[in-house]
Each structure stands twice: as C-alpha cells, then as structure tokens.
Amino acid sequence: MIIKKVFNNNVxxxxxNPTEEKILMGKGIGFQKFPGDPVDLANVEKTFVLNDxxxxxxxxxxxxxxxxxxxQMCAHLLKSGKKVLGPHITDNLLxxxxxxxxxxxxxxKEGIQIEYPLKWEIRHMYPEEVAFAESVIKWMKDKENIExxxxxxxxxxxxxVNARIGTxxxxxxxxxxxxxxKILDIINYHYLxxxxxxxxxxxxxxxxxxxxxxxxxxxxxxIVEEAILYDVVxxxxxxxxxxxxxxxxxxEETMGWIVNHDExxxxxxxxxxxxxxxxxx
Numbered sequence: 001m002i003i004k005k006v007f008n009n010n011v012x013x014x015x016x017n018p019t020e021e022k023i024l025m026g027k028g029i030g031f032q033k034f035p036g037d038p039v040d041l042a043n044v045e046k047t048f049v050l051n052d053x054x055x056x057x058x059x060x061x062x063x064x065x066x067x068x069x070x071x072q073m074c075a076h077l078l079k080s081g082k083k084v085l086g087p088h089i090t091d092n093l094l095x096x097x098x099x100x101x102x103x104x105x106x107x108x109k110e111g112i113q114i115e116y117p118l119k120w121e122i123r124h125m126y127p128e129e130v131a132f133a134e135s136v137i138k139w140m141k142d143k144e145n146i147e148x149x150x151x152x153x154x155x156x157x158x159x160x161v162n163a164r165i166g167t168x169x170x171x172x173x174x175x176x177x178x179x180x181x182k183i184l185d186i187i188n189y190h191y192l193x194x195x196x197x198x199x200x201x202x203x204x205x206x207x208x209x210x211x212x213x214x215x216x217x218x219x220x221x222x223i224v225e226e227a228i229l230y231d232v233v234x235x236x237x238x239x240x241x242x243x244x245x246x247x248x249x250x251x252e253e254t255m256g257w258i259v260n261h262d263e264x265x266x267x268x269x270x271x272x273x274x275x276x277x278x279x280x281x
Contacts, residue, residue: 001039006030007063014039022049023059023095025071046075048091062095066102073144074098077136081160084132088163097159104152116154121177121184123154124197124206126161133157176213179255183209183247190243191275201273208270216257230261233268240272247271 004021005013012030014022026045074097082089107114123130133156140146158174188194195202234241244267248259 001041003030003033003035003037003039005035005059006033007059008068010068011063012039013059020049022047025075046091046094048094059095062099066098070102070105071098073140074101077139080135080139081132084135085128085160085164089160090163093159093163096162097156100155100159101148104148104155105146108148113149114151116151119151119154120197121181122157124203125177125180125210126157127203129157129160129164130154132160176210176217179213179251180206180209182250186246186250187243187271187275190246191239193275195274199274201270205270205274208266212263212266216251216255230265233265237268237272240275241268243271243275244268 001014001016001022001024003012004015007013007030009031010027010029011023011025012033014024016022024039024044024047026043029040029043029045071094074094075091078089078091078093078097081093130153133153136156137148137150137153140148184195241264244264247267248264251257251259
C-alpha cells in the first residue's frame with residue numbers, strides 16, 4: 001500500500017491497487033509521512049473502503065471538522081453495534097456516523113433542536129436498531145459526558161438500518177417507513193379508529209410490512225400461492241379484505257409493484273387482527 005494523502009498524524013488515504021483506495025487509521029500512521037511513502041501496517045487500527053461519494057475534498061473537510069476523539073468514540077460504538085446487531089455493521093459506517101454525531105453535538109452547543117419525521121413508525125419498523133441507538137445515547141451521557149436529545153435516537157438508528165438493508169444511503173429505509181405510514185393511514189381511515197401501537201398485533205403487522213416491502217424492493221418472493229385460503233379469508237373478513245385492496249392499489253399505483261393474492265391474503269389477516277382488538281377495547 002502506498003500513501004496517496006496524509007490527512008493528519010492518525011489518518012491516511014492509501015492506494016492498494018490502481019483502482020482501489022482505502023482510508024487507514026492508527027496512532028502515528030501519518031506522522032512524518034508523505035504521498036508515495038509505503039504504509040507501516042503495524043500501525044493500522046482501522047481500514048475501510050471508500051464509497052463512490054467519498055471524494056478527497058469531502059474527506060479533507062471531514063477530518064478537518066470532526067475531532068479525532070469523536071471518530072474514536074464512534075469506532076467504539078461500531079464495535080459494540082457489531083456485537084449487538086450483527087456482522088453487517090462494519091467500519092464503512094464510521095465516517096457517516098461520526099459526521100452525524102459531531103454535527104449533533106454542535107447543534108446541542110448552539111441550542112438547535114431538530115424534529116425528525118416518521119419517528120414513531122421508525123421505532124416500530126426497526127426496534128433492534130432503535131434500542132441500540134437508545135443505548136448509544138445513554139452510553140455517551142454516562143461515559144463521555146455528552147448529552148444528546150432523545151430525538152437523535154431516530155437518525156442514529158437509521159445509520160444502523162442503512163448498514164443492514166445494504167444501501168449506500170438511508171433513502172430506501174425512509175421510503176419504506178413513509179410507505180408504512182401511508183398504509184397505517186389507510187387502515188385508520190378505513191376503520192375510523194386509531195390502532196393501538198403498543199399491541200402485539202401491531203408489532204406483528206409492522207414486521208410483516210417491513211419484510212413485504214423489502215421483498216418488493218429486492219424483487220423477491222418467498223410466498224407460495226394459496227388460492228383456496230385466499231377465498232376463505234376474503235369471505236370471512238370482508239372489511240379487512242377491502243382495506244387490504246386499498247393498500248394494494250396504493251402500492252401498485254405509487255410504486256408500480258405487483259401485489260399478488262398471497263400478499264393481499266396476509267395483509268388481510270394482519271389488518272383484521274390489529275383492528276379487531278381496537279373495536280373490542
């Protein structure tokens with residue numbers, strides 16, 4: 001590996017082959033080093049591959065603006081996240097996470113507070129990531145004496161969601177959450193109720209919608225057609241079936257998806273369960 005650029009004493013940009021660039025971090029890895037020098041691999045502590053948007057100019061700005069202690073703190077959080085959430089949490093999340101947390105710290109100092117949209121849907125769609133983000137906020141307060149507002153749980157969680165769904169941006173995750181919010185609006189309006197977001201049936205509906213939307217986004221299907229059961233459910237739960245058809249129409253007209261009989265069947269069942277509890281409360 002040859003050094004292409006020295007950002008500071010602890011961070012360098014290297015070329016491993018003619019087409020691949022990486023960021024290496026480690027104490028003293030860039031001390032008295034210059035472009036063209038070889039890398040002392042013994043000093044490497046963190047390695048991650050750049051994405052297409054990580055230009056040298058953006059990296060310059062990042063390492064100039066974000067203190068090393070924030071980067072090291074986020075490296076620790078990623079290590080914990082990998083243990084809690086799984087091996088899909090990698091060092092490639094370090095720069096966007098550190099950039100966000102550093103900006104959040106700056107906003108706190110300046111007394112600026114942001115309200116994030118869809119926060120309730122996100123909590124139900126991604127409970128594992130939200131729980132971990134809550135532990136991040138607590139750890140920062142207890143161990144680093146940095147107190148972020150509870151609203152920061154949402155964007156921090158979304159960074160970890162981004163790592164799980166395998167996209168370079170959080171746009172897909174927010175698109176999924178927006179769709180869920182629209183589906184809930186259809187259910188609430190169709191039944192003229194407000195579904196109980198603390199119920200087990202609501203959690204089951206959220207889980208089903210999450211994986212259903214993911215399958216659609218990835219153009220996958222793991223459900224086998226069950227025509228007989230479809231007719232039974234249609235006859236037994238006509239109001240829930242009618243609501244499911246409204247959801248189907250929304251997804252087909254706005255997303256261009258093909259929502260087959262099986263998806264309508266399972267949507268009908270989940271809608272019936274979550275709304276029956278509301279009507280009998």
